[in-house]
Amino acid sequence: MTDCVFCKIVAKQISATNVHEDELTLAFMDIGQVNPGHVLVALKAHAENLYALDETQAAAVARCSARVARAIRDAFSPAGLSVYQANGEPAGQTVFHYHVHLLPRHAGDGMELTWPVKNPPREKLEAYAARIRARLPR
Ligand code: AMP
Ligand code: ZN
Numbered sequence: 001m002t003d004c005v006f007c008k009i010v011a012k013q014i015s016a017t018n019v020h021e022d023e024l025t026l027a028f029m030d031i032g033q034v035n036p037g038h039v040l041v042a043l044k045a046h047a048e049n050l051y052a053l054d055e056t057q058a059a060a061v062a063r064c065s066a067r068v069a070r071a072i073r074d075a076f077s078p079a080g081l082s083v084y085q086a087n088g089e090p091a092g093q094t095v096f097h098y099h100v101h102l103l104p105r106h107a108g109d110g111m112e113l114t115w116p117v118k119n120p121p122r123e124k125l126e127a128y129a130a131r132i133r134a135r136l137p138r
Helices: 005-010 055-076 122-133
Strands: 018-021 025-029 039-043 080-084 099-105
Touching: 005 025, 005 039, 018 055, 025 055, 039 055, 055 080, 055 099
Parallel strands: none
Antiparallel strands: 018 025, 025 039, 039 099, 080 099
């Protein structure tokens, strides 16, 4: 996609600090570095979000993420690591080319995601699950 910053990184039209690549994915340093060692794993092909991935692409991102996450752990010894992936503006997506954040975490690092639980009754969970199950591919 001509106007996409991550497509330009994949095509080496703009520079990035790369960490790892394979046939389908590219891992590079997030320019913002919420914590040292913050890496993005992106698909090389342009796909806007998770919904657009085929099964091979989804598997490739998961494989690359696990591999790079272990290297981040060994390199930075973070207390934890968050995997963050946003789809759509309300979810916080700012670059509309599918990518996963691998974010080393430390106590009191200021990274916050509020989690406003609703704790609905079990019947609600069953109803929500039924709606999703009915739409899964067979
Ligand atoms: P998201 O908000 O999940 O779409 O994340 C987009 C991320 O891309 C942000 O954390 C940015 O810091 C990062 N980013 C944007 N432009 C670049 C760039 N040219 N090189 C590396 N990271 C970038
Ligand atoms: Zn793109």
